[in-house]
Amino acid sequence: MGMTMTQKILAAHAGLDVVEAGQLIEANLDMVLGNDVTTPVAIHEMEKFNTQEVLYKDKIAMVLEHITPNKDSNSAEHFKSVREYANSHNITNFFDVGEVGIEHALLPEKGLVVAGDAVIGADSHTCTYGALGAFSTGVGSTDMAAGMATGKAWFKVPSAIQFVLTGKPAKWVSGKDIILHIIGMIGVDGALYKSMEFVGDGIQYLSMDDRFSMANMAIEAGGKNGIFPVDDITIEYLKEHSVREYKVYEADEDAVYDETYTIDLSQLKPTVAFPHLPENTRTIDNVGDIKIDQVVIGSCTNGHITDLRIAAEIMKGRKVAKGIRVIIIPATQAIYLQAMEEGLLKTFIEAGAIVSTPTCGPCLGGHMGILAAGERAVATTNRNFVGRMGHVESEVYLASPAVAAASAITGKISCPCEVMGE
Numbered sequence: 216m217g218m219t220m221t222q223k224i225l226a227a228h229a230g231l232d233v234v235e236a237g238q239l240i241e242a243n244l245d246m247v248l249g250n251d252v253t254t255p256v257a258i259h260e261m262e263k264f265n266t267q268e269v270l271y272k273d274k275i276a277m278v279l280e281h282i283t284p285n286k287d288s289n290s291a292e293h294f295k296s297v298r299e300y301a302n303s304h305n306i307t308n309f310f311d312v313g314e315v316g317i318e319h320a321l322l323p324e325k326g327l328v329v330a331g332d333a334v335i336g337a338d339s340h341t342c343t344y345g346a347l348g349a350f351s352t353g354v355g356s357t358d359m360a361a362g363m364a365t366g367k368a369w370f371k372v373p374s375a376i377q378f379v380l381t382g383k384p385a386k387w388v389s390g391k392d393i394i395l396h397i398i399g400m401i402g403v404d405g406a407l408y409k410s411m412e413f414v415g416d417g418i419q420y421l422s423m424d425d426r427f428s429m430a431n432m433a434i435e436a437g438g439k440n441g442i443f444p445v446d447d448i449t450i451e452y453l454k455e456h457s458v459r460e461y462k463v464y465e466a467d468e469d470a471v472y473d474e475t476y477t478i479d480l481s482q483l484k485p486t487v488a489f490p491h492l493p494e495n496t497r498t499i500d501n502v503g504d505i506k507i508d509q510v511v512i513g514s515c516t517n518g519h520i521t522d523l524r525i526a527a528e529i530m531k532g533r534k535v536a537k538g539i540r541v542i543i544i545p546a547t548q549a550i551y552l553q554a555m556e557e558g559l560l561k562t563f564i565e566a567g568a569i570v571s572t573p574t575c576g577p578c579l580g581g582h583m584g585i586l587a588a589g590e591r592a593v594a595t596t597n598r599n600f601v602g603r604m605g606h607v608e609s610e611v612y613l614a615s616p617a618v619a620a621a622s623a624i625t626g627k628i629s630c631p632c633e634v635m636g637e
Contacts, residue, residue: 216235216469216471217466217467217468217469217470217471218233218234218466218467218470219375219410219412219466219467219470219471219472220348220410220412220442220444220464220465220466220470221350221373221375221410221412221439221440221442222234222235222236222372222373222375222410222470223464223465223466223467224331224332224333224349224350224464225240225242225333225350225370225372226240227331227462227464228242228243228244228245228333228350229241229242229243230243234372235372236372236373236374236375236471237371237372237374238371238372239369239370239371239372240369240370240372241367241368241369241370242333242367242368242369242370243333243366243367244271244274244333244334244335244362244366244367244368245274245328245332245333245334245349246274246275246276246322246327246328246332246334246335246336247271247274247275247276247334247335247336247359247362247363247366248275248276248277248278248318248322248334248335248336248337248338248341248359249275249276249277249278249297249336249337249338249356249359250277250278250279250280250281250318250337250338251278251279251280251281251282251283251290251293251294251297252281252282252293252338253337253338253356253359254277254297254300254337254356254359255293255296255297256337256356256357257337257356257357257359257360257363258296258297258300258360260356260357260359260360260361261360261363261364264360264364268304268364269304269306269363269364270364270365270366271363271366272304272305272306272307273307273308274366275306275307275308275363276308276309276310276318276322276327277297277300277301277306277308277309277310278310278315278316278318278321278322279294279297279298279310279311279312279315280310280315280316280317280318280321280573280574280575281574281575281576281579281581282574282575282576282581282582283312283315283572283573283574283576284312284572284574286576286581286582290581294311297309298311308325308327312572313548314548315548315573316546316547316548316549316550316573317513317514317515317518317544317546317547317573317574317575318336318338318515319338319340319341319343319344319427319431319515320427320515320518320519320546320547320550321546321547322344323343323344323346323347323427323452323456324456324547324549324550325456326453326456326457326458326459327457328344328347328349328351329347329349329453329457329459329460329461330347330348330349330445330449330453330461330462330463330464331348331349331461331462331463331464332344332347332349332350332351332461333349333350333351333368334349334350334351334352335351335352335353335354335358335359335362335368336351336352336353336354336359337353337354337355337356337358337359338353339353339434340353340431340432340434340515340516340597341353341354342430342431342433342434342438342439342440342441343427343430343431343515344430345430345433345440345441345442345443346423346426346427346429346430346431346441346443346449347443347445347449347452347453348442348443348444348445348449348461348463348464349442350440350442351440352370352439352440353434354368371408373408373409373410373439373440374409374410374471374472374473375409375410375411375412375470375471375472375473376401376405376406376409376410376411376412376472376473376474376475376476377412377414377472377474377475377476378397378411378412378413378414378415378475378476378478379414379415379475379476379477379478380393380413380414380415380416380417380418380421380478380480381415381416381417381477381478381479381480382416382417382479382480382481382482383417383420383480383481384417384420384421384480384481384483385481385483385484386637387485387615387617387618387630387631387632388480388483388484388485389425389428389525389615389616389617390421390422390424390425390426390427390428390429391425391428391429391432391516391517391595391613391614391615391616392483392484392485392486392615393421393425393429393478393480393483394428394429394431394432394433394435395432395486395487395488395493395496395613395614396478396483396486396496397411397436397476397478398432398435398436398488398493398494398496399486399488399493399494399495399496400476401436401476402436402494403435403436403437403492403493403494404436404437405436405437406433406436406437406438406439407437407438408437408438408439409437409438409439409473410438410439410440410441410442411433411436411438411440411441411442412441412442412466412472413426413429413441413442413443413444414444414466415477417478417479417480418443418444418446419446419448420480421448422448422521423448423449423452424519424520424521424522425521426443427516427519428516428517428519429441429443430442430443431515431516431597432493432516432597435493435597435598436493436494444465444466445461445463445464484498484499484500485498485499485614485615485617485618485630485631486498486499486614486615487499487502487593487612487613487614487618487628488599488612488613488614489502489599489612490599490601490610490611490612491599491600491601491603491610491611492599492600493597493598493599493613499618499628499629499630500630502628504627505591505612505627505628506591506626506627507539507591507592507593507612507622507626507627507628508538508539508540508586508590508591508592509539509540509541509542509584509586509590509591509592509593510535510539510540510541510542510568510592510593510594510619510620510622510623511542511544511577511578511584511592511593511594511595511596511604511619512526512541512542512543512544512594512595512616512619512620512623513542513543513544513545513546513571513578513595513596514544514546514575514578514594514595514596514597515546515575515578515597516595516596516597517595517596517615517616518544518545518546518547518550518573518595519546519550520545520550520553520554522595522616523543523545523550523554523559523616524557524559525615525616525617525620526543526559526563526616526617526619526620527554527558527559527562527563527620528620529617529620529621529624529631529634529635530562530563530566530568530620530623530624531562531566533566533624533634534566534567534624535566535567535568535623535624536623536624536625536626537626538626539623539626540569540584541563541566541567541568541569541623542568542569542571542577542583542584543560543563543568543569543570543571544570544571544572544573544574544576544577544583545570545571545573546573547573548573550573551570551572551573566623566624568623571583577592577594577596577604578594578596578597578598578603578604579603579604580602580603580604580605584604585604585605585606586604586605586606586609586610586611587605587606587609588606588607588608588609589606589608589609590605590606590609590610591609591610591611591612592604592609592610592611592612593612593614593618593619593622593623593628594611594612594613594614594619595613595614595615595616595619596611596613597613598611598613599611599612599613612628614628617631618630618631620634621633621634621635
């Protein structure tokens with residue numbers, strides 16, 4: 216019996232020839248990630264170990280990005296504790312204000328994760344790095360602490376679901392629309408503790424940013440991880456961003472999958488997830504008349520340069536609808552700088568939007584765009600649970616940058632084709 220791509224990576228990191236779904240293994244790690252919310256807890260757990268020494272300083276990343284810059288004294292204390300720990304233990308990959316980015320965009324950009332890696336992070340969207348052909352998954356802060364201390368983690372080997380993507384997506388259909396379609400199809404627990412493995416000729420039409428968005432939201436279907444095969448697009452990205460050696464793993468022809476779904480990308484439409492679950496999806500032609508108060512374009516899911524370019528294309532020469540608050544958040548400082556050099560920030564500001572430093576702020580209801588009771592937001596973020604972006608009586612509609620930008624112009628959830636006159 217053959218192994219899936221994920222199973223091959225886990226077997227290699229466990230020093231085994233073969234692993235099977237359900238098997239418990241201890242695997243060596245290439246990277247352990249924490250942020251300003253989860254790292255302080257991991258540091259506290261480290262204090263319980265017999266040794267507090269960090270042995271793998273180059274294989275740890277600490278990113279102060281959830282509530283940055285500090286919004287209050289509590290967040291400032293969290294930052295301070297991580298800063299002091301990182302400095303005293305000489306953590307190589309420590310990112311503070313001024314060089315920080317949203318963690319799941321920053322690590323690939325810095326070349327800290329490559330194909331074939333095994334990565335854990337004390338953040339559920341660590342599954343993002345599957346876009347690079349790595350196994351990556353979110354864990355609790357205790358597991359993060361154990362990974363920091365030992366360089367290893369225990370896993371139950373997941374079974375897998377295969378998604379065969381065929382055809383070329385239509386204009387304005389992005390990776391965000393594809394993953395929302397999939398979550399709407401299988402549900403928020405449809406891939407519970409399973410690997411979501413994306414294959415097919417349609418992948419050639421997906422940029423790395425599309426793939427990052429899709430792998431990022433595997434957790435919204437309950438997935439243990441999401442993963443893409445390594446192709447020329449992946450290799451080009453790896454060569455541009457990293458000097459580390461990478462390793463390509465391919466699923467065996469006789470690999471076993473719990474289910475296989477075939478999706479014709481040419482038939483998909485821009486898709487929106489209605490409150491209060493990512494599975495509550497509707498295509499753009501079925502959303503109805505939904506007036507909004509706020510638009511957020513950014514996050515670890517859709518704060519990449521291609522996302523900003525798409526939004527700017529739609530907003531250029533137009534004005535944000537009266538009364539609509541629009542927040543643009545580049546995912547990293549490098550993306551921020553590139554957007555500035557390309558004139559995208561000028562487009563956003565002239566349209567009536569504001570541009571923020573890289574932060575997760577509004578996505579988790581931390582700061583920079585909290586909703587009041589009764590308010591609605593269209594967001595390119597990844598979750599729309601009750602109270603996710605503020606008051607429990609507010610509503611979040613998940614969408615692509617194209618739909619979010621179009622909605623900013625019209626003041627209601629809208630198709631970009633409507634704004635562009637197509």
